[in-house]
Amino acid sequence: MNPPIETPMAIGLSVSEAQTCILDRIVPLETEEIGLAQALGRALAEEVYANRDLPPYNVSAMDGFAVRAADLFEVPRTLQIIEDIKAGDTPRLTLQPGQCAKIMTGAPLPPGADTVVRVEDTRPLENDKAEFPISVKLGTDIRLRGENMRQSDVVLQAGEEITPAAISVLATVKRAKVKVARKPRVAILSNGDELEALDEPLDLRKIPDSNSHALMAQVQNLGIEPALLGIARDKPDELTSFLKRGLEYDILLISGGTSVGDHDYVRPTLAALNVVMHFWRVEMRPGHPIAFGTLGNAFVFCLPGNPVSSMVCFEQFVSPALRRLMGHRRLFRRTIPVRLAQAAKSRQGRIEFVRATLSRDTSGDYIATPDASQSSGDILSMTRADALLAVPSEHNGLAMGETAQAQLLETAMWQHSPNIEKIL
Numbered sequence: 552m553n554p555p556i557e558t559p560m561a562i563g564l565s566v567s568e569a570q571t572c573i574l575d576r577i578v579p580l581e582t583e584e585i586g587l588a589q590a591l592g593r594a595l596a597e598e599v600y601a602n603r604d605l606p607p608y609n610v611s612a613m614d615g616f617a618v619r620a621a622d623l624f625e626v627p628r629t630l631q632i633i634e635d636i637k638a639g640d641t642p643r644l645t646l647q648p649g650q651c652a653k654i655m656t657g658a659p660l661p662p663g664a665d666t667v668v669r670v671e672d673t674r675p676l677e678n679d680k681a682e683f684p685i686s687v688k689l690g691t692d693i694r695l696r697g698e699n700m701r702q703s704d705v706v707l708q709a710g711e712e713i714t715p716a717a718i719s720v721l722a723t724v725k726r727a728k729v730k731v732a733r734k735p736r737v738a739i740l741s742n743g744d745e746l747e748a749l750d751e752p753l754d755l756r757k758i759p760d761s762n763s764h765a766l767m768a769q770v771q772n773l774g775i776e777p778a779l780l781g782i783a784r785d786k787p788d789e790l791t792s793f794l795k796r797g798l799e800y801d802i803l804l805i806s807g808g809t810s811v812g813d814h815d816y817v818r819p820t821l822a823a824l825n826v827v828m829h830f831w832r833v834e835m836r837p838g839h840p841i842a843f844g845t846l847g848n849a850f851v852f853c854l855p856g857n858p859v860s861s862m863v864c865f866e867q868f869v870s871p872a873l874r875r876l877m878g879h880r881r882l883f884r885r886t887i888p889v890r891l892a893q894a895a896k897s898r899q900g901r902i903e904f905v906r907a908t909l910s911r912d913t914s915g916d917y918i919a920t921p922d923a924s925q926s927s928g929d930i931l932s933m934t935r936a937d938a939l940l941a942v943p944s945e946h947n948g949l950a951m952g953e954t955a956q957a958q959l960l961e962t963a964m965w966q967h968s969p970n971i972e973k974i975l
């Protein structure tokens with residue numbers, strides 16, 4: 552095999568160029584087999600096939616009576632009940648003219664029957680008879696054999712996320728185990744002399760290390776349990792030993808120290824450890840000083856120290872990378888077009904990710920209100936945001952009433968229901 556051709560580090564890529572640079576280097580990890588109880592949120596690494604027709608034969612869609620539609624051309628009509636068929640039973644008798652069978656939802660239709668009449672539309676009579684006051688259309692309330700799935704059809708695609716509904720399908724086709732890509736091992740490192748760990752006593756001169764924990768939670772959100780390596784001080788030797796440990800993982804996330812300050816040692820120290828840096832500084836705000844490198848199969852993301860920048864960079868670059876490693880086909884957050892309730896500021900030449908809350912106008916369309924604070928150090932603004940509005944780099948801000956694409960965050964997935972809350 553030829554050695555990979557190393558391109559020089561790119562400076563000033565656009566967000567989509569940087570995403571391509573990352574994702575081009577990533578293929579899903581090796582596969583493993585897991586049980587259904589462990590499968591939620593993973594991505595299928597194989598196609599899943601139907602193991603039979605479903606329903607396996609024509610069944611009733613309702614509790615009622617299996618009839619011959621021709622018997623009910625003229626109504627009211629009284630029919631003789633010849634059998635009682637429950638789901639899982641095998642009908643024994645063939646319906647003759649003037650006969651019907653009591654049938655439960657999911658039970659197989661007896662030979663001779665072509666239609667189901669729901670029990671609400673009948674009247675019980677004595678001596679195993681029932682009266683049918685109204686006529687029915689041929690084929691009513693029957694689920695046909697193979698209507699939901701056909702033997703050997705692909706029912707789930709490789710790369711599909713295993714949702715609760717997919718788990719239901721897997722159980723239906725008797726797949727107790729499925730093949731998925733293994734989870735990536737992720738390490739998180741914070742960097743900076745000024746940082747104070749969560750378990751250290753409060754010192755107002757220091758900066759609490761929130762990024763380790765925010766990144767941990769963002770990784771956990773993808774179903775991965777990361778390792779927190781702690782805080783590396785701004786000393787090349789100390790940083791080197793932390794980075795060596797971190798490079799044993801599939802993904803190393805480092806926050807802080809990636810900019811051009813006198814104490815920003817991360818990138819040179821990585822270079823000294825033979826990490827190939829592919830890009831630095833992406834034309835975005837917040838998050839400009841992000842860098843990305845690789846060492847063999849290990850991927851290193853150098854995230855900016857500002858708490859909002861770190862989270863926003865995770866969303867744009869780390870999250871798609873992790874999802875691709877896990878074999879997901881859908882890598883990016885869902886975006887929806889929204890109308891701006893107020894103007895959004897941005898600088899031409901950089902894509903701006905604007906924190907915003909979402910609501911609906913009277914016609915039901917989504918409108919976005921940019922948060923009053925767009926400072927990259929203001930983490931509270933991130934707790935209020937339902938979405939990140941992407942203001943494209945060719946714009947110099949967006950005016951009130953203009954449309955932007957909103958990347959939906961966790962808080963956008965659930966909504967208040969004032970009517971219900973009144974009752975509660």
Ligand code: AMP
Nearest residue numbers: 741758759760761762807808855856857
């Ligand atoms: P840096 O990228 O190291 O220049 O840091 C930029 C800003 O982010 C500085 O104000 C840092 O104190 C802050 N910062 C760096 N790392 C963290 C962290 N782990 N948690 C919270 N803030 C941080």
Ligand code: MG
Nearest residue numbers: 742743807808
């Ligand atoms: Mg620093």
